[in-house]
Amino acid sequence: MPKKIMVVDDDPDIVDYLVSVFEDHGYDTCRASDGISAYEVAMAEKPDLITLDIEMPHEWGPRFYRRLTSEKEFSDIPVIVISGLSGIHLAIRRAVATIKKPFDPAEVIQIVREALGE
Amino acid sequence: MDFRKLLLVDDEEGVRRFLGLSLMDLGYEVKTASNGREALAVFEEFQPNIVFTDIKMPVMDGIELLRIIKEKSPDTEVVMITGHGDLDLAIESLKFDASDFITKPINNDVLEVSLERARERFTMKCALREHTENLERLVEEKTSRIVELERQNAACQVVNGLSSALESASREVETGSGLFNELPCLVSIHNRYLEIVAHNTLFEERLGNHVGDNSFDIYSDRTSPGNACPVQRTFQTGKGQRSRETFLGKDGEEIPVTVYTAPIPNKDGEIELVLDISVDMSEVTRLKDELFATRYKYQRLFDEAPCYITVQDADLAIVEANRLFKRDFGEVEGHFCFEAYKHRSEPCEGCLVDKTLLDGEARQRETVVTTLSGERKHMLVQSAPLHDASGRVIQAMELSTDITEIRRLQDHLTSLGIMLGSMSHGVKGMLTSLDGGIYRLESGLKKGDAERVDAATKTLKAMIGRVKKMVLDILYYAKSRELETEAVDAAAFLRETAAVGAAKAASAGVEFVEDVPEGLGEIKADTAALSAALVNFLENGVDACEGRGADGGGRLSLSARREGDNLVVTIADNGMGMDRETREKIFTLFFSSKGKRGTGIGLFISNQTIEQHGGAIAVDSAPHKGTTFTITLPRGPAR
Structure with a gap:
């Protein structure tokens, strides 16, 4: 059964982009446009990995991350930060990787595979 | 005192002559008279110290003479000369305070002794009188000493009264004690007989020396007692007085003063003295003027x-x-x-x-x-x-401090670097979206996924539009442009501009209403710049309606009319609107309410362009109600 990746970003074009990339590489996906909805989606969809933007309306990425990982079932979920903000590599310490926009899709896939132990 | 003048009275010529000679030999100045009446006449003129008189004489006898002399001048020594058998008369004469008597015929030794005794008596009397007089003087000295002590005691009370009077006076001069200390005060002290007992130096400088004068003499309009001058009223009522009076200066000039008086009681509580402190109002007025001038100066500084x-x-x-x-x-x-x-x-x-x-x-x-x-x-x-x-x-x-101009300059000088920094985030987002569009277009084509290709194309179009606008904004801002004006038909120009807004509105599902009548006349404008400025307002209007969703009833309108020489363009939307704070900042460089989608340049440039055309922008907006921009443009540009 394919792994499921949740894409969180407030720019729908970028969400479309990442979702397309992941689906083209055989992953299942789900999406959210801000921290609050991302929490609900995660609860419903139980993703295996998350790509997370930092600056979003309503709730920023780091806060969502803390809230989600305080749930036992998500305490070890791998998160890849994808953001345009500079100096963000420490925003989420336990992130498996921090990718700056604009990114290379092949690099993203590489990191996802490593993170999922494939 | 001398004991030299001697009057000799006898009716016998011989006695007068030889006794007179004998007395002159003894060093006396001698005058003679033949009876009492004659003797009195000489006495008046001669004023003798001693009188020798016979008792039995015609016209006025010796006893009578003795009586009258003793009445007139008790100090004068009178020695009676008696014949034998006159002893009774001689003894009687002693009752009338005769000094002595000698008998005829006159023995020279007896005469000398008698003279000596008379002289002693006279000297003793003089000494006694002097002594008495001395005593009186001594008593006077002691008395005045006591009066002096009393006065010193009173002076102590004066000082106490003075300080309390000063205190109350300073309270009453509203401008405070600081000012009062600089005030020239004429201080005087008056007794109960309404006499001036003492006054200070300034008093004397201004009014002259008035010690011992009547209290009312210092006023220009009070010339007699019973005219209720403040000092008198103080004695009458026992209470301090305060009144406006006019003093008469040393040179006859009138000095307006405010008089403060304070009663000074003695130990028995009776008012002994009155203290009068008078403030020269002409000086107060001058100080007030000065204060007023100072205040005025500060007020002017404050105001100007x-x-x-x-x-x-x-x-x-x-x-x-x-x-x-x-x-x-x-x-x-x-x-x-x-x-x-x-x-x-x-x-x-x-x-x-x-x-x-x-x-x-x-x-x-x-x-x-x-x-x-x-x-x-x-x-x-x-x-x-x-x-x-x-x-x-x-x-x-x-x-x-108004730093609009400074900010404008500063903005221009530092803007480009800041702008690129502040926009880099947005630019990165756009580039990523572009990448995404290309990826999805390519992959869609490869897979023959028409839906994906369509979506990608739409994304690419929108992104390229955004990138283009941003680049144009930056280019426009980076370059300080001169207007290139031309005269164009206002209606045609506005419709062209409206078409750009209409396209954007349509793509966002916002209704667009255009109301541009014919006959708006010509407008002199840099059409490229002005069109871009107006399009900014239109695009903002579309963005403001975004929250309503594709069919949320968003509505954007552009209308135009002539008002005299001015062309008035109104762009209104029914979108999210702005609060006052946002409304006031929208024309500020880099202020954006659109988060990462806005550059904060658009309306700044629009505002600048319209100002360059000599126009003005009015904004009417309220949260959730929408926004109306009213742009007034003159027929020709201002510069």
Whole structure:
């Protein structure tokens, strides 16, 4: 059964982009446009990995991350930060990787595979 | 005193001659008379110290003479000369205070002894009189000493009375003790007979020496007692008086004064003296004028300062505002600063004055305000504490300097670097979206996924539009453009511009209404720049309606009309609207309410362009109601 990746970003074009990339590489996906909805989606969809933007309306990425990982079932979920903000590599310490926009899709896939132990 | 003059009275010529000679030999100055009456005449003129007189004489006898002389001059020694058988008469004469008697025929030795005794008696009497007189003088000396002591005692009371009078006088001169100390006071002390007992030097300088004069003599209009001068009233009522009077100066000039009096009682509580302290009102008037001039000067400085100044109390109500502030914000005294200055209903977040009132520290920050005439100004606001006498912060002063021009220059000089920095985030997002569009277009084509290709194409179009606009904004801003004006038909120009907005509105599902009548005449404009400026407003209108969704009833309109020489363009939307703060900042460089989608350049440039055309923009907006921009353009550009 394919792994499921949740894409969180407030720019729908970028969400479309990442979702397309992941689906083209055989992953299942789900999406959210801000921290609050991302929490609900995660609860419903139980993703295996998350790509997370930092600056979003309503709730920023780091806060969502803390809230989600305080749930036992998500305490070890791998998160890849994808953001345009500079100096963000420490925003989420336990992130498996921090990718700056604009990114290379092949690099993203590489990191996802490593993170999922494939 | 001499004992030399001698009057010899006898009816016998022979006696007068030889006895007279004998007496002259003894060193006496001798005059003679033949009877009592004659003797009295000589006595008056000669004033002898001693009289020798026979008892039995015609016309007036010796006894009678003795009586009259003793009556007139008790000190004069009278020695009686008696014949034998006159002893009874001689003894009687002693009753009338005769000094001695000698008998005829006169023995020279007896005469000498008698003279010597008379002389002694005379000298003793003189000494006694002198002694008596001395005693009187001594008594007088002692008495005056006692009076002096009394006076010193009174002076002590005067000092006490003086200080309390000064105190009350200084209280009554409203301008405070500081001023009173500089006041020239004419101080005098009066006794109960309404006489001036003493006065100070200044009194003497101004009015002359009046010690011993009547209390009322110093007034120009009180010439007799019973005219109720303040001193008299003080004695009558026993209470200090205060009144306006006019003194007569040394050279006859009138000196207006305010007279303060204080009763000075003696130990028995009776009013002994009255202290009069008079303040020269002409001097007070001069000082008041000086004070007034100083105040006026500060008021003028306050008013004419080329910045806004307000003084605010603890609840941020404006106590005082300078002229410039009132000109631009109206009669604001008594209103809250946030109402009058920032048009808010509650205190501004992070209010400087509030913090200054709390900790007494001065602060500054920048803000944007809008004057009554709708002018937007960029202000540097500074706050400073105002202390009361005890050092407590009671009010704060807020001083705002118009830095609009400085900001404009600064903006221009530093903008490009800041702009690129502040936009890099947005640019990265756009580039990523472009990458995404290309990826999805390619992969869609490869897979033959028409839906994906369509979506990708739409994304790419939108992104390229955004990138283009941003690049154009930057290019426009980076270059200080001169207007290239041409005369064009206003209606045609506006319709072309509206078409751009209509396209954007359509793609966002916003209804677009255009109301541009024919016959608006010509307008002289840089069409490229002006069109871009208006399109900015239209695009913002579409963005403002975005929250309503594709079929949320968003509506955008552009209408135009002539008003005299002006062309008035109105662009209205029914989108999210703006609060006052946002409304005041929209034309500020890099201010954007659109988060990462806005550059903060668009409306800044629009505003600049319309100003360059000599036009003006009015904004009417309320949250959730929508926004209306009214752009007024003159027939030709201002510059």
